[in-house]
Structure formats: C-alpha cells, structure tokens
Amino acid sequence: MSTSDGYLPAPARDHGGGVDAAVARFGGVRDGWIDLSTGINPVPYPLPAFTARDWADLPDRGAVAALIDSARSFWGVPEGAAILPTPGASAPIARIPSLAAPGRVRITMPTYNEHAAAFTVQGWQVVADGPAEARVLVHPNNPDGRIWDEADADAALTVIDESFCDVMPARSLIRLAQRPGVVVLKSFGKFWGLAGLRLGFAIAVPDTIARLTDLSGPWAVSGPALRTGAVALSDPAWAERTRARLSLDSARLDQLMTAAGARVAGGTDLFRLYHVEDAAEWQVRLARHHIWSRVFPYSGQLLRLGLPAPEGWARLEAAL
Numbered sequence: 146m147s148t149s150d151g152y153l154p155a156p157a158r159d160h161g162g163g164v165d166a167a168v169a170r171f172g173g174v175r176d177g178w179i180d181l182s183t184g185i186n187p188v189p190y191p192l193p194a195f196t197a198r199d200w201a202d203l204p205d206r207g208a209v210a211a212l213i214d215s216a217r218s219f220w221g222v223p224e225g226a227a228i229l230p231t232p233g234a235s236a237p238i239a240r241i242p243s244l245a246a247p248g249r250v251r252i253t254m255p256t257y258n259e260h261a262a263a264f265t266v267q268g269w270q271v272v273a274d275g276p277a278e279a280r281v282l283v284h285p286n287n288p289d290g291r292i293w294d295e296a297d298a299d300a301a302l303t304v305i306d307e308s309f310c311d312v313m314p315a316r317s318l319i320r321l322a323q324r325p326g327v328v329v330l331k332s333f334g335k336f337w338g339l340a341g342l343r344l345g346f347a348i349a350v351p352d353t354i355a356r357l358t359d360l361s362g363p364w365a366v367s368g369p370a371l372r373t374g375a376v377a378l379s380d381p382a383w384a385e386r387t388r389a390r391l392s393l394d395s396a397r398l399d400q401l402m403t404a405a406g407a408r409v410a411g412g413t414d415l416f417r418l419y420h421v422e423d424a425a426e427w428q429v430r431l432a433r434h435h436i437w438s439r440v441f442p443y444s445g446q447l448l449r450l451g452l453p454a455p456e457g458w459a460r461l462e463a464a465l
Contacts, residue, residue: 159258159441159442160258161180161182161183161184161439161449161451162180162182162183163182163437164178164180164182164437167432167437170432171432171433171435172435173435177435178435178436178437179435179436179437179453179454179457179460179461180437180451181431181436181437181438181439181450181451181452181453181461182437182438182439182449182451183340183416183439183451184287184309184335184413184415184416184449184451185334185335185338185340185415185451186335186336186337186338186387186391186415186452187338187451187452187453187454187455187457188338188387188390188454188455189337189338189339190337190338190339190373190377190380190383192339192373193372193373193376195368195369195372198368199368199369199371199372200368200369202368203364203368204364204366204367204368204371208368208371208372208375209230209366209371211371211375212230212366212371212374212375212378213228213230214375215374215375215376215377215378215379216228216230216331216346216374216378218378218379219378219379219381219384220314220317220319220331220348221317221319222319222322222348223319223320223322223323224323225322225323225350226319226322226323226329226348226349226350226351227348227349227350227351227353227354227355228346228347228348228354229346229347229348229354229357229358229361230344230345230346230365230366230370230371230374231344231345231346231347231361231365231366232343232344232345232365232366232367232370233332233334233340233343233344233345234306234308234330234331234332234345234346235259235345236345236361236365237328237330237345237347237357238259238260238263238304238306238330239259239263240263240357240360240361241263241302241304241328241347241357242263242264242266242267242269242279243267243360244302244328244353244356244357245278245279245301245302246278247267247268247269247270248269248270248277248278248279249269249270249271249272249275249276249277249278249279250264250269250270250271250272250277250278250279250280250281250300250302251272251273251274251275251277251279251280251281251300252264252271252272252273252280252281253273253274253286253291254273254443255288255289255441255443255444256281256283256286256287257283257286257287257306257308260281260283260304260306261281264279264281277300278300278301278302279300279301279302279303279304280297280298280299280300280302280303280304281303281304281306282297282298282303282304282305282306282318283306283308284305284306284307284310284316284318285309285310285313285316285413287308287309287416288411288412288416288418288439288441288447288449289410289411289412289418290411290412290413290418291411292316293305293318295318295321298318298321298324298327300326301326302326302328303321303326303327303328304328304330305318305321305327305328305329305330306330307319307329307330307331307332308330308331308332308335308345309332309335309336309413309415309416310331311331311335311336311384311388312336312388312391312392312413312414312415313413313414319348322348322349322350323350324350325350325352325353326353327349327350328347328348328349328353328357329347329348329349330345330346330347330348331345331346331348332345333345333346333370333374333377335415336384336387336415337377339373342369342370342373342374343366343367343370344366344370344373344374388414391414391415391452392414394414394452395412395413395414395415395417395452397458398417398450398452398453399417401461401462401465402417402419402450402465404465405465406421406422407419407420407421407427407448408420408421410447412449415451415452416449416450416451416452417449417450418447418448418449419447419448419449419450420446420447420448421446421447421448422446423445423446424440424441424444424445424446424447424448425440425445427440427448428440428448430464431464433464434460434463434464435460436457436460436461436464438450439451
C-alpha cells in the first residue's frame, strides 16, 4: 500500500548493533560489552588534531577538494569519474533510485538490505533475477562475501557498493565508475573503523555526481570528517598494515569458531559468516558473556561475527 504522497513503505530490515537492547536483556554496562555484530574495524584510524575552525566554520570548498584529491589517489579513481563525499554510504543509497524512472531493480539476496528498501520506497520493483532497468552489486557482498565481475554490471543503472572492498583493493571495480549509469559507493567507516564519523563517497560520471550533489544540499559532510578523511586516505602505509592484521585476525576467528563447532559460510576480512545448528542459541550463549553477535531473520543457522579488538580475544575464547 502506498502512502498519501505516493511513496511505498520501506520493507522491514535489520542491522547489526543494538547493544543497548542487549544490555537491557542480558545485563552489564554498555562499555563492558564487545560488539561483534558489525563489520567495523576494531582498531580505528587515529584521529588527526582538529582545529577550532574544523568545528566552528561551515566546511569550505578547499577542505572538500583536499578530501576528493586524497580519495582519487587512494582508490585510483579514473579521470572520467567525479567524486561526491557524503555523510556515510547510506545517504547516496537513499538517493540513487531517484536517478531513473521506477522500473525493475535486480538485487541478489541475501545482501545489505538498505538498497532494496531505498528502491522500494521510490516505487521500484525488486526482482531476484531476469531483466531489469537497475541492478545492485554489493562487492564483496554482505554477509557472505560474494565477489562480482565486470560482466555483472549489466543494467542501465548499476550500483556497485564497495563498502567492504578496501580489504581487497585488487578486486575493486572502480574502473567502471567512468561508465555512464554506474555508481560506485565507498564507506569510510568500515575499513578505517570510524563509523560514527559518517563519511562515504559516491563515484560516477560528472553528470550523475552533479545530480546527486543537487539532492544532497550544501555542507553535507562535516569539517572534522573532511579533515580525517583527507589525512587517512593519504596514509597508504596504515592501510597496508591494517589489511595484514585483518587477514591474520579473520583466520584466527575462523580457527576459534570451527574448533567450537561452527562451519565457515563466507565473509570478508572484516566480518565472518558461520553456519551453526542454532544461531539464536549461539547468540544467547555469547551474550551471557556480554559479547554481541549478528543473526538474520531469514535463517536460523547463520551467525555473523566481526573481529574483536586485541583486548577482546581472551573473552571471546572463554565464551566459546
């Protein structure tokens, strides 16, 4: 049923997080919990020194340009593509469906559910296969880590969500951002571990970025986020060290979980997906140790875990 303004209601969707509700159910204090329900790097990039102007002034074009230059270099953005910094990847996800007249959008499930919700709200029909005017590729996919190829970007409007691709930069499809109709999304919060900063990027041909800019309004990204992003994206050495650590930690997590009876079902170096006999029972068992995990409404056997911070491994081992 549509609402009075013609929009369809968004389908119900779930996310990681929700630690406050877990505290209310299982006790403890918020700071005493280990949140493994998200795929956020538990060792975040160190924040730079902010100036008073970062907080007090409206963000100016010079700071935006510095961030865009850093992003272009870090991701190897082709010259034919433009870059729009956004307040997280969720902001462009909500606006991209308005770039074309509603039709069919092909989204392979399971995947990050905000894409289907955004298209549905704006009158699109979500389909699992077959011809479609739009397509969404979460690359690598959340939650199973599926990798897509260039041939999969086959719709007039194609969204390539690379929120977790910074752990595998060689597999990025950023080169397709110079193709009309393709929008590549990047999330700063996942790999750099600063989700609360709310910084993301839409990368596409200039005409598409101009339309998304008009929809975003002025000063969409805060001064502190602009400064932090510019510094972090100019630090490839930190990124290389982080990839190496995440690779070791994800292998360590797999070893712990398989020894406890789980079976690896996929994932990335930022989160792991496991097949277990009873996901809800596993979640409760971990929650009694004040460790929060991710289960899914469409499966009673899938459990997703992010990586613990260095000081959290001993508690996870004890809980398992």
